[in-house]
Amino acid sequence: MNDMIESPDTKKKNRIPPGQRVTEKWPVLQYGSVCHIDPEKWRFTLSGLVEKERTLGIEEFMSLPRVTVYSDIHCVTGWSKLDNVWEGVSTSIIKNLVTISPEAQYVMVHAENRFTTNLTLSDFFAEDVLFAIKHNGKELTPDHGYPVRLVVPRLYFWKSAKWVTGVEFMAEDKRGFWESHGYHNRGDPWMEERYS
Ligand SMILES: Nc1nc2c(c(=O)[nH]1)N[C@H]1C(S)=C(S)[C@@H](COP(=O)(O)O)O[C@H]1N2
Numbered sequence: 140m141n142d143m144i145e146s147p148d149t150k151k152k153n154r155i156p157p158g159q160r161v162t163e164k165w166p167v168l169q170y171g172s173v174c175h176i177d178p179e180k181w182r183f184t185l186s187g188l189v190e191k192e193r194t195l196g197i198e199e200f201m202s203l204p205r206v207t208v209y210s211d212i213h214c215v216t217g218w219s220k221l222d223n224v225w226e227g228v229s230t231s232i233i234k235n236l237v238t239i240s241p242e243a244q245y246v247m248v249h250a251e252n253r254f255t256t257n258l259t260l261s262d263f264f265a266e267d268v269l270f271a272i273k274h275n276g277k278e279l280t281p282d283h284g285y286p287v288r289l290v291v292p293r294l295y296f297w298k299s300a301k302w303v304t305g306v307e308f309m310a311e312d313k314r315g316f317w318e319s320h321g322y323h324n325r326g327d328p329w330m331e332e333r334y335s
Pocket residue numbers: 165166167168169170171214215250251254282283284296297298299300301302317
């Protein structure tokens with residue numbers, strides 16, 4: 140058994156942020172269509188403000204130590220899905236794969252089809268953030284991001300990029316895909332940071 144991390148939001152007395160309603164289903168949402176990734180061709184690249192850029196293939200990524208995270212999902216379109224168990228690679232493990240420059244304050248997470256999303260370094264390295272490989276004990280399906288998706292439990296779900304391909308470390312903030320199409324730059328569901 141690996142470590143079990145409980146996202147702090149799951150310990151709130153009221154787990155439903157304002158304007159959200161609970162669904163038992165798991166809707167599929169993305170810009171464009173579902174990506175079908177050939178795992179043998181999948182690459183994960185750490186770039187930007189790092190001493191030396193690093194790329195991992197599927198085998199190397201899958202052999203990294205894993206954590207389990209228990210969290211809730213809040214989509215900006217209004218649905219919330221509680222009680223999710225994710226298994227994958229903690230962002231704290233990623234931190235040890237490269238030497239990150241002290242100038243780095245932000246990340247841009249990159250995904251297939253040029254999807255991007257931006258986070259502060261502290262949101263990215265929060266203890267409950269992981270690159271998920273499994274959901275509720277089962278390998279992710281293509282529509283939910285197979286082989287690997289980011290999960291940022293404490294922000295709206297658009298930050299949880301499916302089909303991730305890497306992380307770029309940056310000194311200055313830059314807006315990602317949804318953030319440049321009207322969504323909030325940060326997206327805290329408890330403050331209803333939906334649009335900007
Ligand atoms: N690559 C990629 N990841 C993405 C998106 C996208 O358009 N492309 N959309 C985001 C949005 S808006 C949401 S609500 C969630 C939906 O994830 P799900 O389909 O697993 O529910 O994925 C996020 N991750």
